[in-house]
Structures are given as C-alpha cells and as structure tokens.
Amino acid sequence: MILALALGIAAFLAAFLVIPVASVVYTAFTNEAGAFTLGHFGSFLHISLMRESFANSLYVALMSVLFSSLIAIPLAYFTVRFRFRGAAIIQTLGVLPLVMPPFVGAVAMQLLFGRSGSVNLLLQQHFGFTIPFMDGLNGVIFVETLHYFPFILLNLVVSLQNIDASLEEAAQNLGASGFRLFRRIVLPLAAPGYVAGASLVFVKVFDDLGTPLVLGATNMLAPQAYLRITSVGIEDPIGYVISVIMIGFSIAALALSAAILRGRDYATLQRGASTHRRSLSTWQGVAVTAWIVFILALVLSPHLGILLLSISRIWSFSVVPEGYTLAHYATVFENSSGMIGNTLLYCGIAALLDVILGVAIAYLMLRTRLPGRRFLDLSASIALAIPGVVLAIGYLRTFKGVTIPFTDVALTSTWILLVVAYAIRRLPYALRSCIAALQQLHISLEEAAENLGATRARTVRRIVLPLMAGGILAGFVASFITAAVELSATIVLSTSASQAPMSYGIYLYMQSIAGRGPGAALGVIAVAIVAIGTYASHKLLPVVRPELEGRA
Amino acid sequence: MHSMKLAALVAAIVSSGALAETINVVTSFPKELTEAYKKAYEKKYPGDKVEILNKQTTAGMAFVREQPAGSRAEVFWVSAPDAFEVLSSEKLLQKLDLPAGGIPDKVGAYPVNDPEGFYRGQALAGYGLMSNTRYLQAHKLPAPKEWADLMNPVYFGHVATSSPSRSGTTHLTFETILQGEGWDKGWNQILRIAGNCAAVTERSFGVPDGVSNGQFGIGLVVDFFGLAAKNSGFPVDFVYPSVTAIVPANIGLVAGAKSSEAGKRFIQFTLSEEGQALLLDPKISRLPVLPSAYAKAPAGYPNPFGGKIQAKVNFDSNLSEARYYVVSSLFDQIITFRLKELQAATKAIHDAEKRLGGKASPQLEEAKKLAFTSPLDAKQVADKDLLAVFKAKKGDEAATRRKAQVEEEWSSKAKANYIKAAELANAAK
Numbered sequence: 001m002i003l004a005l006a007l008g009i010a011a012f013l014a015a016f017l018v019i020p021v022a023s024v025v026y027t028a029f030t031n032e033a034g035a036f037t038l039g040h041f042g043s044f045l046h047i048s049l050m051r052e053s054f055a056n057s058l059y060v061a062l063m064s065v066l067f068s069s070l071i072a073i074p075l076a077y078f079t080v081r082f083r084f085r086g087a088a089i090i091q092t093l094g095v096l097p098l099v100m101p102p103f104v105g106a107v108a109m110q111l112l113f114g115r116s117g118s119v120n121l122l123l124q125q126h127f128g129f130t131i132p133f134m135d136g137l138n139g140v141i142f143v144e145t146l147h148y149f150p151f152i153l154l155n156l157v158v159s160l161q162n163i164d165a166s167l168e169e170a171a172q173n174l175g176a177s178g179f180r181l182f183r184r185i186v187l188p189l190a191a192p193g194y195v196a197g198a199s200l201v202f203v204k205v206f207d208d209l210g211t212p213l214v215l216g217a218t219n220m221l222a223p224q225a226y227l228r229i230t231s232v233g234i235e236d237p238i239g240y241v242i243s244v245i246m247i248g249f250s251i252a253a254l255a256l257s258a259a260i261l262r263g264r265d266y267a268t269l270q271r272g273a274s275t276h277r278r279s280l281s282t283w284q285g286v287a288v289t290a291w292i293v294f295i296l297a298l299v300l301s302p303h304l305g306i307l308l309l310s311i312s313r314i315w316s317f318s319v320v321p322e323g324y325t326l327a328h329y330a331t332v333f334e335n336s337s338g339m340i341g342n343t344l345l346y347c348g349i350a351a352l353l354d355v356i357l358g359v360a361i362a363y364l365m366l367r368t369r370l371p372g373r374r375f376l377d378l379s380a381s382i383a384l385a386i387p388g389v390v391l392a393i394g395y396l397r398t399f400k401g402v403t404i405p406f407t408d409v410a411l412t413s414t415w416i417l418l419v420v421a422y423a424i425r426r427l428p429y430a431l432r433s434c435i436a437a438l439q440q441l442h443i444s445l446e447e448a449a450e451n452l453g454a455t456r457a458r459t460v461r462r463i464v465l466p467l468m469a470g471g472i473l474a475g476f477v478a479s480f481i482t483a484a485v486e487l488s489a490t491i492v493l494s495t496s497a498s499q500a501p502m503s504y505g506i507y508l509y510m511q512s513i514a515g516r517g518p519g520a521a522l523g524v525i526a527v528a529i530v531a532i533g534t535y536a537s538h539k540l541l542p543v544v545r546p547e548l549e550g551r552a
Numbered sequence: 553m554h555s556m557k558l559a560a561l562v563a564a565i566v567s568s569g570a571l572a573e574t575i576n577v578v579t580s581f582p583k584e585l586t587e588a589y590k591k592a593y594e595k596k597y598p599g600d601k602v603e604i605l606n607k608q609t610t611a612g613m614a615f616v617r618e619q620p621a622g623s624r625a626e627v628f629w630v631s632a633p634d635a636f637e638v639l640s641s642e643k644l645l646q647k648l649d650l651p652a653g654g655i656p657d658k659v660g661a662y663p664v665n666d667p668e669g670f671y672r673g674q675a676l677a678g679y680g681l682m683s684n685t686r687y688l689q690a691h692k693l694p695a696p697k698e699w700a701d702l703m704n705p706v707y708f709g710h711v712a713t714s715s716p717s718r719s720g721t722t723h724l725t726f727e728t729i730l731q732g733e734g735w736d737k738g739w740n741q742i743l744r745i746a747g748n749c750a751a752v753t754e755r756s757f758g759v760p761d762g763v764s765n766g767q768f769g770i771g772l773v774v775d776f777f778g779l780a781a782k783n784s785g786f787p788v789d790f791v792y793p794s795v796t797a798i799v800p801a802n803i804g805l806v807a808g809a810k811s812s813e814a815g816k817r818f819i820q821f822t823l824s825e826e827g828q829a830l831l832l833d834p835k836i837s838r839l840p841v842l843p844s845a846y847a848k849a850p851a852g853y854p855n856p857f858g859g860k861i862q863a864k865v866n867f868d869s870n871l872s873e874a875r876y877y878v879v880s881s882l883f884d885q886i887i888t889f890r891l892k893e894l895q896a897a898t899k900a901i902h903d904a905e906k907r908l909g910g911k912a913s914p915q916l917e918e919a920k921k922l923a924f925t926s927p928l929d930a931k932q933v934a935d936k937d938l939l940a941v942f943k944a945k946k947g948d949e950a951a952t953r954r955k956a957q958v959e960e961e962w963s964s965k966a967k968a969n970y971i972k973a974a975e976l977a978n979a980a981k
Contacts, residue, residue, distance in 0.1 A: 513760060
C-alpha cells in the first residue's frame with residue numbers, strides 16, 4: 001500500500017518533471033544523430049542577438065537585485081532596530097506588491113511612468129525635464145524591482161531579528177554608532193538572510209517571461225526561448241540551449257542561497273534575545289517616514305494604475321484618464337467569463353493535486369522508513385529551480401504526438417498539461433506547508449489510535465488529516481493563488497482562446513489598443529482573487545514564509 | 553415513456569455530436585476582431601463552433617506545420633501575404649473554389665486573391681502615419697502628411713517605428729518606400745526618418761500602442777491600428793501618404809485539416825456581405841475587400857475603391873520577396889542596432905544646419921552623405937549571389953558564414969560613417 005503510493009508519486013514526478021526537463025537538457029547537448037555535441041552552444045554564442053539577450057537578462061536581473069536592495073535594506077533596518085509608528089506599514093509593504101503580478105501592472109506603469117506618463121508630464125510641466133523610467137530595459141527593471149523587493153525585505157527582517165542585540169550594544173559601548181555600526185556589525189550578521197532573498201529575486205527576474213513580453217523587450221533570454229520554440233519550431237536547438245542556461249543559473253542561485261542559509265546560525269549566540277529598539281530623533285523620524293511614504297507610493301502605483309486603466313474611457317497624454325466607465329468590466333463578463341471559470345477550474349485542480357501529493361510525500365517522509373523517500377522530496381523541490389517556460393517547452397517536446405487514449409485528440413492541445421504544469425511548479429509550496437503541518441503533529445496521537453485498533457488508513461483518515469487541515473488548506477491556497485497569475489508556462493501551453501485561463505486572456509487583451517481597458521479589468525479581477533487568497537493564507541498561517549509567495 | 557425520452561436524448565446527443573463541427577482558426581488578429589467573427593458566425597451556423605488560436609504570424613506557421621495531417625487547424629488568417637506563399641509552397645494550403653461574390657480581382661494593380669487560388673484577400677490594408685494630436689500640440693509640432701515630412705528636424709526624437717525583421721507589416725511599409733522612391737533615394741529617406749526616431753520598437757504593435765498612449769508623437773503604422781485607435785476615441789489621427797500601397801490581408805484553408813467543409817464555410821462567411829460589414833466596427837476599422845460593403849461605412853471612412861486613397865506605388869511582390877531578407881537584415885544592421893549612433897549623427901547635422909542658417913558647407917554635405925547613404929547600393933542589391941546567400945537554408949554553413957560576414961561589414965561601416973558624420977557636422981563652418 002505504502003509502496004504503491006510511493007511508486008505512484010514517483011511515476012507522476014518522473015513523467016511530468018524529471019523526463020520533460022531531462023529531454024530539454026538532452027536536446028541541447030545532442031545533434032540530429034543523437035551524439036553528444038557542444039555545437040548548439042557554439043551556435044548560440046555566434047548569434048549576436050543571443051549574446052545580447054544573455055547580457056540583457058543578466059543585466060536586468062542584477063540591476064533588479066540592486067534596486068530591490070536599495071528599497072529593502074533601509075526598510076528592514078528601520079522596522080527591526082528603531083521605535084517608530086510606521087512599522088505596521090512596512091509589514092503591509094512586504095505583501096502588497098506580491099498580489100500584483102508584474103505583467104499585469106506593466107502596462108499601467110507605462111501610463112504612469114512612461115515617456116509621456118503622468119509623472120513625466122508633471123515633471124515636464126513644472127521642471128522642464130523627464131526621466132526615462134520605462135525606456136527599454138529600464139521598464140523591465142523598474143517593474144520587476146517593485147514586484148520582487150519583498151523577498152529581500154522579508155528575509156532580511158527575519159535575519160535581523162535573529163541577531164543578538166547584545167552584539168550591537170557591545171559595539172555601541174565601544175563607541176561605534178550610525179553607519180559604522182551598521183556596516184561593521186549589522187551588515188555582516190544579516191548577510192545570510194540578505195543573500196537568500198537576493199538570490200530569489202535574481203532567479204525570479206532572470207526566469208520571468210510575462211513582464212518582458214508585455215513591455216515588448218524581447219531581446220532577453222526567456223522571451224527568446226519562447227519565440228524560438230514557437231516561431232522557429234519545436235526542433236530548434238537554440239531554444240533548448242537557452243533553457244539549459246536558465247536552469248543552470250536558477251540552480252546555481254538557489255544552491256548558493258541554500259548553502260548560505262544552512263550556515264545562518266553561526267553568528268547567533270542567543271537567538272531571540274530581546275531586541276532593544278532605539279528611538280529616532282525628530283528629523284530622523286521625518287526622513288524615515290518620508291522614505292516609507294515614497295516607497296509606499298511607488299509600490300501602490302501599479303495597483304492604482306491598473307485600476308484607473310480598467311475604469312478609464314480614454315487615457316492618452318494626460319496625467320489622469322478623462323472620463324470613467326464600467327464598460328470594460330461588462331466586456332470582460334460578456335466575452336471572457338469563460339476565462340475566469342477556466343482559471344478557477346485549472347488552479348483548483350492543480351492545487352488539489354498539490355495538497356494530495358504534498359500530504360502523501362510528507363507522510364512518506366516523516367512516518368515511514370521507506371528507502372529512497374528523500375528522493376521524492378528532493379525531486380519535488382527541484383521544481384522550484386525550473387523556469388515555467390522551460391517546463392512548458394519540455395512538455396511540448398515530451399508529449400509531442402501523444403494522444404489522449406481512445407481519441408485522436410493531441411494531449412498538447414488540451415488544458416490537461418496546463419493543470420499539470422501548475423501542479424508541478426507549485427508543488428514545493430504545498431509540500432512545505434504539509435511537512436510543517438505534519439511535523440507539528442505528535443506521533444503519539446497516531447500510536448494511540450493504532451493501539452485502539454485502528455488500521456493505518458483509518459488513522460490517517462480520522463486523526464492525521466483532520467489535524468493537518470490548517471496546513472493543507474494553507475498549501476492549497478498558496479498553490480492556487482500563485483497558479484492563478486502564472487504566465488510563463490501558460491503562454492507556451494495555451495492553444496485555443498476558449499480553453500485559456502485569465503492570465504493568458506490579460507496578455508491577449510493587452511495586444512490591441514481597444515483591448516487595454518478590458519485587459520486591465522480582467523487584471524483587477526485576477527488581483528482581487530489573489531488578494532483574497534493571500535489574506536486567507538495569512539489568516540491560516542501565522543508566519544508566511546517568503547518562498548510561499550514566490551511566483552513567476 | 554422513460555425509454556422514449558432516453559431515446560430522444562441519445563438521438564439528440566448523437567446528432568449534435570455529428571453536426572457540431574469545430575473550426576480552428578489560427579490568426580494573429582486582435583481579440584476584438586476574432587471575437588466579433590466568432591460570435592456572428594456561431595449565431596448564423598449554430599451547429600459549428602469556432603475556436604480561435606491566437607498566434608503571431610511565424611508562430612502560427614510553425615503551429616500548422618507541426619501538427620500531423622488530418623488533425624490540423626482549418627483556417628489560417630493573418631496579414632502577411634508572404635506567410636501564405638510559404639505555406640502554399642510547403643503544400644499546407646488547399647485550393648479554395650469559392651465564388652468571387654462581388655469582390656474584384658484587383659485593387660489598383662495589386663491582385664486581391666492568390667492567382668493560383670490557394671488563399672483569398674479578406675481585408676485591405678494601407679500604410680501611413682499615425683500621430684497623437686495632444687502630443688503634437690504639447691510639443692508644438694505640425695501634423696505630417698508625407699513620409700518625407702518626417703525628415704524635418706522638428707520631429708527629432710518624436711517618431712517611432714518597428715523593424716522589418718520583427719513584423720511583416722513594417723517590412724511592407726519600408727519596401728513600399730523603397731519601391732516608390734527607388735532604392736538609393738528610398739534608403740536616404742528611411743535613414744533620415746530613422747535618425748529622427750525615438751525608438752525602433754521590438755514589436756509592430758509597440759508603435760501604435762506608444763502613439764495612442766502618448767509615448768511617441770508619430771508612428772509609422774498599418775492603417776487599422778491608427779483607425780481603430782481613432783475610432784475608439786483616442787486623440788490620434790491617421791493619414792495615408794501619397795507613396796503608399798494597398799495590399800490585402802489574407803485568409804486560407806489549411807490542407808489536412810479535420811473539417812475542411814466547415815473551414816470553407818467560415819472563410820465564405822468572412823467574405824460575405826455580412827462578414828465584410830463586421831470590419832467596419834470602430835474597434836476593428838479595417839478596409840473591406842467587397843466594394844459594396846462601404847455603403848454602410850460611416851462618413852469619412854477611407855475607401856480604396858473610391859479613388860480617395862491614391863496608391864501611387866504599384867507594389868511588386870516578386871521584387872519584395874526576392875530581397876526580403878536583405879532589406880530586413882540591412883535595416884537591423886544599420887538602423888535597429890546602430891540607432892544611438894544614427895541619432896547622434898542626425899542631431900549633429902540638425903544642429904549644424906541651424907547654426908549655419910542655410911550657408912553652404914562642404915563638411916555638412918559630406919556628413920549628410922555619410923550618415924544617410926545605405927552601405928548597399930541599388931546595383932549591389934540586384935546581385936543574385938548576395939540574394940542567394942540571404943535565402944539559403946539554415947543548414948548551409950558556407951552561406952551562413954558569408955551572411956554573417958556581410959552583416960558585420962554593413963554594421964561596422966554604418967557605425968564608422970555615423971561617428972564620422974557627427975564629427976564633420978560638429979566641425980562644419
């Protein structure tokens with residue numbers, strides 16, 4: 001029974017994660033005859049567009065990390081080390097950007113910060129100059145930074161809180177203060193948390209497909225992989241080379257973060273020692289508050305922009321739209337209510353699959369001594385490092401020509417693969433949640449049940465599952481909301497408009513001028529769904545780990 | 553009683569299953585257009601179901617190619633005529649024997665339908681200038697009427713275009729200028745317009761998008777982008793310059809599709825009086841191929857059959873096809889990838905002209921010549937060997953190397969010329 005379960009899970013992971021990814025890697029390294037070659041990597045380096053794309057992706061990812069750090073480090077330091085009234089706002093700041101998928105906000109950001117966006121129009125009117133926030137790659141960096149800086153903020157807050165305050169006090173007693181105290185004591189001790197957050201930001205930005213596509217910056221790696229595979233064809237080796245490079249960078253960054261996090265406790269003599277919060281002088285308080293208000297305004301701008309766009313009649317070369325209407329929402333409900341339904345259906349099934357797999361793997365890991373059980377956990381976690389576009393390309397390749405049994409319908413033309421892709425990519429989140437829930441459950445309860453004569457199956461059903469319910473629900477919600485706004489795999493695997501989920505619908509609408517309003521309206525609905533889900537998961541889980549909210 | 557009900561139910565299921573045919577339409581057209589056709593068609597033929605597969609032109613071609621015969625999509629529906637040429641040469645299109653139904657054979661000198669009968673023109677498209685009226689007002693710019701107007705120094709930094717290598721429609725725009733003005737004069741004009749460009753966008757849609765929201769003042773676009781934005785209420789204007797070409801956007805039946813008959817029914821619908829009338833919707837704003845459809849058009853709607861748009865250029869699609877990749881690649885090498893240097897040279901030349909106030913200057917003339925001359929002249933582009941290199945198959949390594957070498961030459965020559973031109977213009981007395 002246990003063995004059959006384990007084999008079933010292993011087969012699922014093999015079919016939908018290991019084999020597709022392996023086929024991508026295999027294709028990148030073999031020629032037409034099936035022999036090993038590095039020739040495709042050579043061709044990649046010979047195409048100037050590819051070199052440019054590689055440099056651009058690296059540049060955008062590093063700059064996003066830099067700007068995210070500039071926003072997050074002061075905020076984290078203020079909350080943990082100073083006594084002031086804005087602390088609650090910072091908590092909110094850590095969550096708000098995450099409910100707005102970057103590709104949804106991108107179009108609105110163009111209207112707010114573009115060449116003739118609201119901000120630049122005002123600057124031009126009053127000061128006679130403009131700032132190129134959104135020109136080319138700047139736009140991608142700006143949008144990604146505003147979305148992903150919470151990863152650094154949340155990780156940094158946790159690691160700052162773990163620093164023994166007495167170390168800082170000792171430094172202060174010895175005469176260090178201000179920037180010197182920060183640089184010599186706080187920074188080195190907080191570094192592991194920072195690196196963990198920064199590497200997550202790097203990976204997410206490096207792998208993101210939706211934002212560059214919506215902003216029209218196709219000279220980056222993820223868009224190139226997508227364009228090569230869809231335009232040149234599924235046999236084009238360059239698409240696979242790009243995929244392998246993306247996997248390589250993801251694994252390297254996540255491995256670095258894991259390695260550093262493992263050694264995180266080294267500096268901490270007394271964890272959780274009461275932190276003494278210093279007070280700010282008046283002008284310092286004003287400066288800090290001003291900074292927070294500034295960041296808050298920036299963070300809220302995509303939300304505000306997309307809302308305005310969704311209710312605006314015409315918005316062109318003006319600071320705010322002129323004329324407001326609800327017609328775009330009517331259009332969406334009339335023409336695209338199917339897409340909302342599809343999203344609920346696909347993400348519901350995917351999240352359900354995730355919690356079933358999550359509970360099963362957690363149980364196998366913590367309650368059995370099955371040999372090789374750690375492999376299940378490991379391979380499920382690998383999904384974190386596989387970019388959505390790469391997984392989707394792997395599916396197209398692996399399942400090419402496969403039809404659904406007893407019909408001649410191609411598997412790649414149905415939404416089944418979309419659901420499976422969502423489930424695989426969100427499995428690590430659900431799994432963490434289920435493992436945490438099961439760890440908190442003392443085994444003596446199960447032993448008691450079995451002593452009273454319950455079978456193992458009955459014990460699981462009557463004792464384990466009910467007591468894990470909170471964690472399972474949190475895992476379900478985390479999987480659901482992140483899948484609802486995923487675009488990377490969606491855009492590759494969606495075929496017909498009637499089977500497409502909302503995220504693809506938003507992308508489609510944004511491809512025409514008359515479609516921007518309805519696209520924004522659909523975006524607002526998607527954000528509302530995610531926001532409700534996020535709120536629910538915060539209620540269910542007192543501490544939401546940053547990685548629970550990661551999405552690409 | 554029960555069994556009768558059941559029998560009726562079974563019969564209903566079976567018959568609906570037999571009648572309901574799904575028509576898969578691969579298209580690059582926006583949602584407003586596909587939605588309108590899907591709704592109208594399904595209303596008229598309740599037995600059929602239309603599935604829209606929205607893909608960029610090249611992605612759509614790859615999609616059709618990669619599906620096995622017998623289960624391919626039914627209809628292929630995009631703008632670029634060359635996409636249909638490629639599909640028909642790969643035997644992926646079926647001959648359409650539909651009646652003309654009032655649609656003329658030619659618009660100007662350009663054939664509306666494929667002479668061999670593999671695809672039909674479904675709508676017409678012309679190319680022109682889209683401008684944001686508020687932007688022009690704020691920057692005190694006059695509204696341009698002709699391509700040549702865009703060479704005016706006042707437009708420096710206010711124009712946008714896409715690259716021919718990224719979009720078929722942009723390719724047609726520049727090929728039209730090249731055919732209308734001749735190769736050398738055409739490139740001179742294109743380079744001077746490009747020197748005034750704020751951006752060469754990655755996608756063709758980036759241009760109308762940027763103009764309608766005011767990021768750019770003027771854009772080189774295909775008409776429906778401009779007209780649809782204008783008719784949706786955006787403060788934009790669209791004009792056809794005198795050097796323009798009217799070419800059809802096409803629709804074709806894919807060979808090896810599942811339900812060919814239904815696909816044909818859909819194509820016939822798009823060409824009918826009803827189907828053509830849908831194009832006039834303000835959010836779609838395309839030009840019907842059926843002259844009688846214009847009777848219902850709102851006042852001021854452009855009519856290529858009414859003699860209002862003077863298409864001076866008799867677009868030669870064979871010539872366009874022969875040098876397709878050369879034009880695309882040349883544009884990228886000397887404009888898209890060298891825009892910064894070209895902008896700097898153009899700025900320096902504008903400044904020098906202003907400073908000299910019309911005074912003749914050999915340095916300035918030399919600078920203009922360097923900056924605005926294509927490294928490939930009319931004679932060289934007619935060279936069969938060069939054209940062959942750019943048309944060679946991907947596996948041909950010698951051709952690939954030669955192509956890379958030629959491209960590198962253009963690129964480095966253009967860069968050197970622009971830098972030299974800027975120096976000369978700055979020093980001009």
